[in-house]
Amino acid sequence: MLPNSLWPMVHKLSTRCPLGSAEIDALLSLPFRLMNARRNSYFAREGERASHCSVLLSGYAMSHRITGEGARQVLSIHFPGDLLDFLNGKADYATSNSEALSSGQVAVIPRAALVDLALEYPWIAIALWTDAGANASILAEWLLNIGRRDARSRIAHLICEIRTRHRASSAPDGGGPSWMLTQEQLADATGLTSVHVNRTLQGLRSEGLLSRERTPQVLDWQRLCEVADFTPDYLQFSELEKPIALEAVH
Amino acid sequence: MLPNSLWPMVHKLSTRCPLGSAEIDALLSLPFRLMNARRNSYFAREGERASHCSVLLSGYAMSHRITGEGARQVLSIHFPGDLLDFLNGKADYATSNSEALSSGQVAVIPRAALVDLALEYPWIAIALWTDAGANASILAEWLLNIGRRDARSRIAHLICEIRTRHRASSAPDGGGPSWMLTQEQLADATGLTSVHVNRTLQGLRSEGLLSRERTPQVLDWQRLCEVADFTPDYLQFSELEKPIALEAVH
DNA sequence: CGAACTTTTGACAAGCATCAACACGTGTGG
């Protein structure tokens, strides 16, 4: 198990650009330290020294930042295979917090080792660059979502994104359940309050879009997508992943 | 003039990671086509085929996206030296619009040429990766700003960011004036309406933070930063640029 | 079986949006 732990990262990066077996072997032999995380434990804190890169191997995570007044904004949700520190650039200090949403595992890789690898295998560097662009594209969609859509659409949009990414994830259902956010986290991800999220969610349920369970199922995917103004292009899936994401089956 | 047109990009990338003269020469000899742009002209439109990378050489630009309901969200402001397509990842189609905020020039570079260069000079690839991370970090701060700060702080924050980036820009004052947004654009960048931006701006003026001119001057930088909850770390300036950004002189 | 989360509900307040009109400045063409 240990030798192949990094496979989710390889899978992820090879959706960003095609990698040869040399690159894959090199990635898999990267030095790393395994960390088990419980829900709510932190992988990194804003301002902390960041000499490593973390790769999420299983479970879910999020990154967030806090304003001077103490309000929290969730910046991204992470699935298995994701690099957790894509916001840091070359900064020596983490610019956001990253926290586990469920129990799971991360591989902690020395940043220098990854840079060395990128220098030796330029395609890996390109893949990392491309991956950073894809992540930025998701951030941009979140910005559009929060800046210009109302509560109902915002929440529906996030639900659509999470469901789509969950289905396309390297570990279909192996990563965990498809509903991993509390209403408060949903609120912090959409720029709303948890009270308003609760009421809006009830609205979506009574429209028949979501089930009434505690962790709702999507009952009407197509209408939910319409409400959400959701088009998965910004997720920049490769051709292989796309059909899974686009099919309208519930 | 032609041979050195790409200098602003070189300047930018070498703040991302130190480049040797071989890399710099390679970058400067990249093939490109010069384009003059007038205010409000588009460099790229969402969904359009994107086989090139554009570098902003002078003037200002922004990128934005539109919801299905027609609402516009500004995603980023660009200064000379910025790569304009950082959101695209490997996608063949542009995921956002980019539009000139003032008259200016861009260099249009075939994407393939840039990738080839990155393959040949791995440090360039690293610089591009790092640059993408820094851009994502700015997007993340915008998300925090729009998601979790009120109108007054949001607007103040954007003003602080623009002023700081303007001062650190490769062409100090050569790029243009330090106030390049209409109130409507400011609104689309902060997730507000132009009416509310107008009123909030008047509030900031009557507090003595901004001058009453049509394109206001910052009168009290320090208090503006406090109101804005502004800390420039997320801009990920290199050490060279930092002092300019941090000094509290008006 | 109790403690700590999480979800739900209600009453109320506030921030921001909406709509519509008007003022101002700037550039353009007659």
Added chain:
DNA sequence: CCACACGTGTTGATGCTTGTCAAAAGTTCG
């Protein structure tokens, strides 16, 4: 050189969306 049109900034009246505060009900887990 004046007139006009267009983009931008300003103002007012009004109302809806969302936030705030507080408490209760439900859930999970040790």
